[in-house]
Amino acid sequence: MNRFVLDYDLDLNMRPAIGSLSFGEDAAIVAEQGGAELFRLDGSDVAEAAVIAGVGAGLLYARLSDGGERVLCRFTMSALKPAGEFCKIVNYYAQTKTAAIPADRERRVCPKCGRPIVEELTVCIFCYDRKSALKRFFSLMRPFLKRIAAAEGFLAVSSVLYLLVPLFSRFLIDDHLRPGTGTPAQVLVLALGMLAARAVGELIFIVSARMFNHAAIDFSNHMRNAAYDKVQRLSMGSLARHTPGDLIRRVMEDTLTIKNFLADGGRWAVEQIITFVVVMGILFFTDWKMTLIVFAPVPAVMVLLSRFWRFIHIRYERQWRKHSRCQSILHDIIKGIRTVKSFGNEDVEIAKFSKATRELAEVSCSNEKIWALLFPFLTFFTGAGEFLVLYLGSKAIMRGEMSFGVLVQFTMYIGYVYAPLRWLVSFPRWLADAMTSMVKVFEILDEEPGIRAAEEPEIRPLTGEIRFDGVSFGYKSYEPVLKDVSFAVRPGEMVGIVGRSGVGKSTLINLVMRLYDPNAGRITINGADIRDMPPDYLRESIGVVFQDTFLFAGTIYDNILYAKPDAAPDEVFAACKAANAHDFIMQTSDGYNTVIGENGYSISGGERQRLAIARAIIKNPSILILDEATSSLDVETESVIQESLSRIVSGRTTLAIAHRLSTLRQADRLIVLDKSGIAEMGTHVELLRKKGIYYKLVMAQRQSSSGGKRAAAPAP
Secondary structure (H helix, E strand, O other), rough: OOOEEEEEEOOOOEEEEEEEEEEEEEOOEEEEEEOOEEEEEEHEEEEEEEEEEOEEEEEEHHHHOOOEEEEEEEEEEHHHHHHHHOOOOHHHHHHHOOOOOOOOOOOEEEOOOOOOOOOOOOOOOOOOOOHHHHHHHHHHHHHHHHHHHHHHHHHHHHHHHHHHHHHHHHHHHHHHHOOOOOOOOHHHHHHHHHHHHHHHHHHHHHHHHHHHHHHHHHHHHHHHHHHHHHHHOHHHHHHOOOOOHHHHHHHHHHHHHHHHHHHHHHHHHHHHHHHHHHHHHHHHHHHHHHHHHHHHOHHHHHHHHHHHHHHHHHHHHHHHHHHHHHHHHHHHHHOOHHHHHHOOOOHHHHHHHHHHHHHHHHHHHHHHHHHHHHHHHHHHHHHHHHHHHHHHHHHHHHOOOOOHHHHHHHHHHHHHHHHHHHHHHHHHHHHHHHHHHHHHHHHHHHHHOOOOOOOOOOOOOOOOOEEEEEEEEOOOOEEEOOEEEEEOOOOEEEEEEEEEOOOOHHHHHHHHHOOOOEEEEEEEEEEEEHHOHHHHHHHHOEEEEOOOOOOEEEHHHHHHHEEEEOHHHHHHHHHHHHOOOHHHHHOOOHHHOOOHHHHHHOOOOHHHHHHHHHHHHHOOOOEEEEOOOOOOOOOHHHHHHHHHHHHOOOOEEEEEOOOHHHHHOOOEEEEEEEEOOOEEEEEEHHHHHHOOOOHHHHHHHHHHHHOOOOOOOOOO
């Protein structure tokens, strides 16, 4: 059963506690603490839920239907926002008797360990199943496993060749460097053998490294493309839960971190394991007693590392938080640099970023101090092993129980035995970074799109007949923006959507484009539910001009072509002429090949708007949507754009939103929205005669435009 859970941290006597308050589809409020149920309250007995915010703490209480009151829970201020959401859900049920529980509720505290969940994630990185993450990681590697296995095979051969050098040294010392035991030719052969083993090992290592790096890069590119593909296919509701900077980091930086973990950590892990196993085998075969002495410090090192891993994982999670905060601030500042400069807040933003980087530097320095303290202990333990081998080996040589060559072999191999232990010290850092990045990338890959394609999509010619049947929608189901909206638009009709800010005008056109799906009711075009149509096919039949026009960095021609990549030049020119854009384009330095900056900052707002209109109509859509297309323009520019709009709306079904109500006079009908849904519907003249909401909006706007003087009532 789906439930909305509020985690609280104080009991009713204001003592620290860990508890939860939940409201589910059974319309019951359930309080639990310490694993036991405290009480259960039927939602039908609640008239209203409310929050009281005090100093450092707050309480959530319910006004009951019988006139009484009951405290539901207490909490510190960290739970204030979710407590408010809890109230909205309960109050929505009290008004409608419908339990609207959000399916994508994000709990910011892990219910398992109690730690706060990292910002930008919905799962706890401490309690995330690492085995399943690694298992999925290897399943994604499957297409590249043959290349990786071949690279690891070459690496194994290279490692074995390196390990032959101490054996050659032993034979050289014991059999050929004692007086009367060898000849210069034999020494030369052994020396050349050592050189050949080392040279061939290096060549094979180069081949292995190139193969492994190429496979890791291809794997990273595969993950990056998969993540980007998923981002493109997410609904607007899903995208709204992430910042642009967060999505960029997941697609680019986190996939790079995973690639580095594979290319460095993965490759060296195999080499260290192979080296350790082969060396231990050689040493046991040579002298098992001395091998046990070499291995003696290893248990102490492993205990030290195990304790260190538990501690450093938390430290590096904190460092990752600070680093993520710095990136978010930097992304926001660069994106909004014009706003920063226009308000003269450069020093404020510099101070904000400096504070974030200072906190990052402090955590990073603290972590590096820990590394600096750990390495001496590790060096001491490994040095103790080398000392024991030298001391006991020297005594064995004096007693005649060991040759000098064997001792040299052991001392050379000690480095190969302890190198994996030194490598293990760095492994927690790589693993912590890689696991966090894996969780973030997998979270995007696993996110369910809010807009689902029909199993058997219906494709039919769209002539522009739009119908809303009892449509209700809210970005949160318990906060409806549109309520039971029903109307029909005939093919070729122009309908204006008006109303005060926040009543759902833009939401309505978002539903037509199926950027969101209604919570209730349905929207049909030509009698077919738009949920039964392929989203791409639906949007190909719709042209849209937004208030905030976005243009890509590139040429004017490429920006127009974006809506219809296969359009012929004549189609581009015709669309620009219809949008009154052709003349100003031809006056630019390079005409249609003029390069405009990102978002068209090198051209005026009116010129950007005309390019947006040309881009919207080049594909000859049967439905045209105008979302405040002229609200930010001066009167002269608006008249030019209005002329182009009056030309292109002819014969097309058009939905137009405008704050300047005078621009909607040519509309066949007007729909007036308010908080309860559709308040009025009719022509401009009819609505003025009603003297309702529309009449008041027109009068308020005329009074504003006349400088505050009372405007004369408009003649119907």
